[in-house]
Amino acid sequence: MSENAALTPFELLAHYERACIAHSIGATEQVATEGLWRGIGFRVGRRAFVSGIDEINELLAVPALTQVPGTQPWLMGVANVRGNLVPAIDLGRFLFDERTPASERTRLLLVRQHGGTVGLLVDEVFGQRTMDDDRRGEGEEENDPRLARFVTGNIRLGEQSFGLFSMSRLVRAPDFRQAAL
Template sequence: MAVETAEGYVKVIVFQLKDEEYAIEVDDVQSIEKMQAVTRIPGVEPYIIGVMNLRGVITPVMDLRKRFELESRPYDEATRILVLKRDNSDIGFIVDGANDVMDIAASNIEPTPEVVGGVAEEYLRGVIKLEERLFTLLHIDKILNKQDDKQRSGM
């Protein structure tokens, strides 16, 4: 499941998409950026909206709303790009907002239930319960895996 610290805690960044809260482990996130200019590129998956120049590094940008097949909305002042480092390259995830960094006890992370509204279950690593809040821990490798798309669409 998640990588635990020596104290049995997982440090996560909590962000919003639509009316839901999601979490990604801090170790996966290189930076959180304000929305900036993105250059569109032809012939890519519809959820890849283009590339941005982030401090001299050309970084592909994925709209997580589109990836999860949620309705789109205009970007605003709260919109953020979570820049992740995967396999020696960067990728940006556009989210509605990101403002919490939390230490979550591993005991608060439960397996994903069979029925989850909105986001396909294979993208989720678990559900985090914290007092009155409930949010899902995302499985980054599955979100980035194009092969899953082809299998789902029957190609």
Template sequence: MNPFALLQNIAQRCRSHAADLPSPSEAVEYWRGVGFILAGKRYVAPMSDIGEILTSPKLTPVPGVKHWVQGVANVRGRLVPIMDLASFFGGRATSLRTQRTLIIEKGELLNGLVVDAVLGMQHFPVDSRQAVSSSGIPEKTLPFISGVYQRDGEQWPVFSFDALAKDEHYMDIAV
């Protein structure tokens, strides 16, 4: 048998024993967000809302403001007001060591929001988003929740920074 015929024979045997390619399945579209803990409860916020995640920046206190306004920080040459989100909702931070500041920029509003911890990127199938129910979500945060995802028996309320920015109580920081 010549070398060419041998190669053809090998190729034919390979094709006869080869498994079919799997059929293309439907691609699942995922929603991406950043998970965080606030007053001991898990939340997730859209990736598009969070510009940066920082460890506690150096703060300059601001007199005459509510207790949940921690001060102002210089973040890359921009003055950013830093707010303690747990204190705003009447709670307390659980651990200073794990606290992070989420830099949020919504239109002209630029804020740093202190949360208890950041849980990294979270992915959920887009079609698995559920309507908001009061079950398991603290009442004070309920107006700021735009939906809920479930994963492994855990509830992940979607925190709306748009709703927070429109809240009169949040925008009224003077004492």
């Protein structure tokens, strides 16, 4: 007979909870390898970027949007994401004044900001990228003045160059926070 058979339903649930917590703690330790930085790669226009995995909460297919009158052209509208209104920003239009074309690869990156969450429309998401912490600090400077305040450096991963894009700098930028005309 199993040792769990003698337990009351409450004791059995408590046993399962302890087992789940022990499992999740072990899984976190295995994933968080010291000295490695993990990010999410994405494309805006012709530029590829990577942002820390801790800066991006979620990736979504672009939901239905409701336009908001009297706002900057880069504010596409608001989306209902699980009962929460999330402003959707066309990141290509904000950065380069070029509208992001809708395609099957277009995604909305959900990013936390003071007072809520904001969705950033990008052309494509490449998925997770991993690199050594030391290598991340060796990135070349950003030459494009439109990006210099958000991109902390440029690095090569394989055959592709990525700008290290700081979402926290973006959401704190005064012009980003001022969407009203």
